[in-house]
Amino acid sequence: MISIKHLSKTFHNPDGSVLTVLKDVNCDIEKGEVISIIGPSGTGKSTLLRALNMLEPPTGGEIWLDGENIMSKGYKLDKMRQKMGMVFQSFNLFEHMTVLQNITYVPVQLHKMSEEQARTEAMDLLQKVGLAQKADVYPESLSGGQKQRVAIARALAMHPEVILFDEPTSALDPTMVGEVLSVIRKLASEGMTMLIVTHEMRFARDVSTRIFFMNEGIIYEDGSPKQIFEHPVRSATKAFVNRIQKLVYEIDSDQFDYLQIHTGVNQFCIKYNLADLTDAAYSIIKEMLFEHLKGIRPMTLRLTHAELSGETALDFMVEGLTQSPLPRNEAVESLRSRVKSIVEEPTTRGFRVKIILR
Numbered sequence: 424m425i426s427i428k429h430l431s432k433t434f435h436n437p438d439g440s441v442l443t444v445l446k447d448v449n450c451d452i453e454k455g456e457v458i459s460i461i462g463p464s465g466t467g468k469s470t471l472l473r474a475l476n477m478l479e480p481p482t483g484g485e486i487w488l489d490g491e492n493i494m495s496k497g498y499k500l501d502k503m504r505q506k507m508g509m510v511f512q513s514f515n516l517f518e519h520m521t522v523l524q525n526i527t528y529v530p531v532q533l534h535k536m537s538e539e540q541a542r543t544e545a546m547d548l549l550q551k552v553g554l555a556q557k558a559d560v561y562p563e564s565l566s567g568g569q570k571q572r573v574a575i576a577r578a579l580a581m582h583p584e585v586i587l588f589d590e591p592t593s594a595l596d597p598t599m600v601g602e603v604l605s606v607i608r609k610l611a612s613e614g615m616t617m618l619i620v621t622h623e624m625r626f627a628r629d630v631s632t633r634i635f636f637m638n639e640g641i642i643y644e645d646g647s648p649k650q651i652f653e654h655p656v657r658s659a660t661k662a663f664v665n666r667i668q669k670l671v672y673e674i675d676s677d678q679f680d681y682l683q684i685h686t687g688v689n690q691f692c693i694k695y696n697l698a699d700l701t702d703a704a705y706s707i708i709k710e711m712l713f714e715h716l717k718g719i720r721p722m723t724l725r726l727t728h729a730e731l732s733g734e735t736a737l738d739f740m741v742e743g744l745t746q747s748p749l750p751r752n753e754a755v756e757s758l759r760s761r762v763k764s765i766v767e768e769p770t771t772r773g774f775r776v777k778i779i780l781r
C-alpha cells in the first residue's frame with residue numbers, strides 16, 4: 424500500500440543552522456498492518472508522519488501510495504489526504520463547529536457527499552467511538568479523551584485507507600488514556616491500517632503487528648513486537664525498550680523534606696499511570712524510614728518503574744553494609760504480606776532492600 428524509499432528531511436532554520444532529521448527512511452507497509460513507531464524524543468517520529476502526508480514536504484526520496492508517487496509533480500494532494508487520515512496529539516478540532524459538524528464538514532464540502540449521508544455516517548461513527556450523545560455540543564465542553572475520540576471519528580469519516588496517529592494520548596490526563604487506546608484497539612481488530620507514534624510501550628506491544636524503532640534519522644530496527652521488545656538486535660533498541668524511569672532521593676538525616684517526597688511520588692505516579700499506587704508507595708516509604716530502617720542514614724531512596732514490564736518498586740539502598748538492614752520481626756512480615764515481594768540483595772557498594780509493589 425505504501426512504499427517509502429530513501430526519504431529525507433532537512434530543516435534550514437532562519438538562524439542559518441541546518442538540521443537533518445530524516446536521513447534515509449525506507450519501508451513498505453501492507454494493508455492491515457498496525458505499526459507503532461517508538462524512539463527517543465527528537466528522533467523525527469512526528470516529522471516522518473508529517474512528511475508522509477506532505478504537511479512537511481520531504482527534502483528527498485519517494486513516497487508511493489497505491490502505486491503512485493505522491494511526491495511527483497502533478498499528483499493531486501487531495502487524493503492522498505483522503506486516503507491518509509491523521510490524528511494529532513492536540514486534537515485540532517474546529518472549535519466553532521459542533522461535534523457533528525466537525526465530522527461532516529470535509530466530506531460535504533470537499534468530497535461532495537450529501538448532507539444527509541454525511542450525517543448518517545457521522546452518527547454511526549460517533550456511536551462507534553461511544554459519543555453519540557455528544558453530537559450537538561461544541562468541543563470546548565468535551566474532555567480531552569472525548570475530543571480525541573471525535574478526532575478519530577473525523578478521520579474515519581473520510582473512509583481513509585490508513586490513519587496516522589501522532590502520540591494520540593500524550594496530551595491527555597492519565598485517566599483518559601484508556602478510552603482512546605481502546606478505540607484504537609478496536610480499529611486494529613477491524614483491520615484498519617495504522618501508523619501510530621506512541622510512548623505507550625505496553626500498548627504498542629499488544630496492539631501492533633510491527634514496530635519501528637526510530638533513531639538517528641532512520642528506522643533503526645524494524646520487527647515484530649516480540650522481536651523488538653524481547654529480542655532486540657541492536658544495543659540502542661535494547662536500551663530504549665528496557666528503559667526504567669526513576670525518582671531518587673538522598674536521605675541524610677531525619678530532617679528530610681517528606682512533603683517534597685510526597686509531591687514527587689505523586690507526580691511520578693500520575694506521569695506513569697500508577698496513580699493507584701501513590702498512597703501505598705508513600706505509606707511504605709514512611710513505614711520504612713521511620714520504623715524498619717529507623718536511624719539507618721544516609722540512605723538512597725528510589726522509586727523505579729520499568730515501562731515495558733510494568734514492574735514498579737521502591738529501593739532502599741545503604742552504602743557500606745554487607746547484610747540486610749531489614750530486621751526480622753512481625754512488623755516486617757506484615758509489610759511483606761502487603762506487597763508483591765521484598766528482595767534483599769548486596770550491591771557493589773552496599774546493600775539494597777527492594778520492595779516490589781507491582
Ligand code: ADP
Pocket residue numbers: 434436442444463464465466467468469470471
Ligand atoms: P519526535 O516526534 O521524534 O520527538 P520531531 O519529528 O518532532 O521528533 O523533531 C525532530 C527534530 O526536528 C527536532 O530536533 C525538532 O526540533 C526538529 N524540527 C521539527 N520540526 C521542525 C521545523 N518545522 N523546523 C525546524 N526544526 C524542526
Ligand code: MG
Pocket residue numbers: 468469470590
Ligand atoms: Mg513527536
